[in-house]
Amino acid sequence: MLVFGVHNRLRFEMLAAAVFFLSCLIAAPAVGAQDVAFKQAVAEAAARDQDIAAFYQANAYDGIWTGSGRDRARRAALIEALDAASTHGLPAARYDLPGLQAKMKAARSARDLGLVEVEMSRVFLKYARDIQTGVLVPGRVDDAIVRQVPYRDRGSYLVNFVKSSPKGFFRALAPTTPEYAGLMKEKLRLEGVLAQGGWGQTAPSQTLKPGATGAAVVALRDRLVRMGYMKRNPGQTYDATMTAAVQRFQRDHGLAQDGVAGPGTLREVNTSMQARLQSVIVAMERERWLNQERGARHIEVNLTDFSAKIIDNGKVTFQTRSVIGHREAARQSPEFSDVMEFMVINPSWYVPRSIVTKEYLPELQKDPNAVNHIEITDRQGRQIDRAAVDFTQFTARTFPFAMRQPPSRGNALGLVKFMFPNRHNIYLHDTPAKSLFARETRAYSHGCIRLADPFDFAYALLAKQTNDPEGLFQAKLATGKEQQVNLKEPVPVHIIYRTAFVDPKGKVEFRRDVYGRDGRIWDALSKAGVVLQAVQG
Known part of the structure; x- marks a missing residue:
């Protein structure tokens, strides 16, 4: 006896249903041979994906992409959306629009059209989920990102799409928050500046304070000018205008606003435009993970x-x-x-077990009166007498007590x-x-x-x-x-x-990647096919 997995069994049942349905069509003289060939190709190709198969089975294997009328509008909307995928920081190569268009152009028979029909649905589903809820699965990138992404049922994309205005449907997929719109605007702005040469040379790493003069001040001034924090001027002195510009930069990057270009400020000033662009693209992906009310x-x-x-x-x-x-x-x-x-x-404060065993138990083993501002309690919550316990007999695994700090200002x-x-x-x-x-x-x-x-x-x-x-x-x-x-x-x-986020005035601010998570997300996006690009204005 053969035993099928759930997924394989569903595919088998879908294909069997398709074959039975098509056999009925072939026997029906009212259905043309071209129509039968198209539907048969759709049924065969769709059987590889249970959600696509279920949709076409419910739709009597009729096409939604390859005909005339509304199908033409759907095709156009899909091609337009895929063509703009990189605008959203998505991996355009993942959808292979040129390859899809080549298949559409090469289709000569009804069977060819049926295969292209299903291929368009496959690409559509991939794009729809990516732009709505993200390219990556957060927990696979970093297990501290335990966000529950609001994934939609895959089949619902196709069902709702055929009931909707094609362009309107695609517009509604991406997050509609001001945050996402602001990030996309900043992405396009940075790409435009990058195409024009970016922010120019970095500033020397030496600390600069108000009143300083010389080449290092000029280099910092030129960088701030290119970044939009100062108007171009011939000055070589770290004057009040430059101090105010540095303070504005510090505010936008979460730094102490002292107006001094110290090591921390200069590291942020000298961060490359490519790195800032990566932060924006990662923030857009993160916004898709949280695409819900x-x-x-x-x-x-x-x-x-x-x-x-x-x-x-x-x-x-x-x-x-x-x-x-x-x-x-x-x-x-x-x-x-x-x-x-x-x-x-x-x-x-009920002390977490990890702190009890890793931090406090070693201290108690040296001195039973250590951390005496915290009560040690048994499993019934009763306070124990420290003097009556030999703490050296316990390990982190066998320590039987809990610890609690009573209410107090300390x-x-x-x-x-x-x-x-x-x-x-x-x-x-x-x-x-x-x-x-x-x-x-x-x-x-x-x-x-x-x-x-x-x-x-x-x-x-x-x-x-x-x-x-x-x-x-x-x-x-x-x-x-x-x-x-x-x-x-x-x-x-x-x-x-978020190392890149939009402030209440619509300006994008940047922060340091404290835990290195955004770096890991960018690496994963890059492996998925996301690329940086410079766009000519």
Whole structure:
């Protein structure tokens, strides 16, 4: 007895149905031989793909691309879309438009047309999914990108396409967000500048301060002019105009706005246009991964920007600085979306098992009174007597206790945490380590997101459900006891990672690739066939 896999069985059943249907057609004198040959070719070619086969079976094996009338409009719309694929940062070679057009031109018989018909549907499906939800599967590039991409049913693309205006259907596939539109505009702008020679020579790496003069200042000035931060002028002095230009550049790149061209600023100034273009293309791919409704009110944490924002109807209504996970692989903050349901005021910190065994157990083995600000509890939650335990007998695997830090101003979570329960055990919270927020790069946590202004963040969230959010919060805080406050309307949370993003004024800003993820995404896109190009204006 032969045993078929699910996929093969479906293909077999589709092909069998097609053969049976076509045998009926062949026996029917009303159907012309050309029509039968076309349908037979469609059935045979479609049988290799169960979604395409199901569509054509339901469509009585009629074509949607290769006839006249509406088919002509569909063909034109597909060719136009494929021709513009690279505009979206897609791998144009993947769809092989020249090869498809050659097959269309070479078709002479009804059978040839049937084969071309299915080939057009195959290319259409590949393009439609790529432009709507991305070329790559995020988790295959980096396992810390745990985003659930909103993939659509493949068969639905064909079903909905034949019911729609062809051009309108293609226009609606890509993300329709202002973010995506702004990124595409920047991509085209950079390609145009690249075709004209780019930003010119890099500036010397020596630190330059206001008042400096000489060739290094001229080189920096020329670079800033080409980048659009200064108007062309013959000056050789690091004057007030150049200082203001450097500050604008620093603002657009997430740097301390001190007006000094130090090592960090010069590294960003000298970053190549090709690298910036790669960041934009990667950001467009990331936007496709998140091509879904994000919530009229939602929270956005951009890891590379070290920021957390509340967004209402497309506008940022609250923003604060953040500290994110350390660069060390095990401590990096993951990317995902979830829903914030409540906040805990005066929280206890239940120490993650990884921290207990990797950091605290070795200290306890040296000194049982180490980390004495944290309680050690048994499986029933009862505090144990440290003096009665020989910690040296345990390994990371056998350590039987948990650890908890009670509510206090010195608590690792500060005085409030914001919960969107998830399998990654990631949340937003306060911190007693306020000095970290003054730093330019803020990757220090064990993965959770620390907020610079957690109380104001709480007030902004609670303002939707009470006329006195600050009073409500402070009353709970004054008890000194752990208090849970539910959000009457849960708020979606999107933890993203964008080294290129559009600011509220439509200008694209850039950030450093803190975890190296965008570099890995670009490498994968490049392998998939995405290429940089310079476009003549």
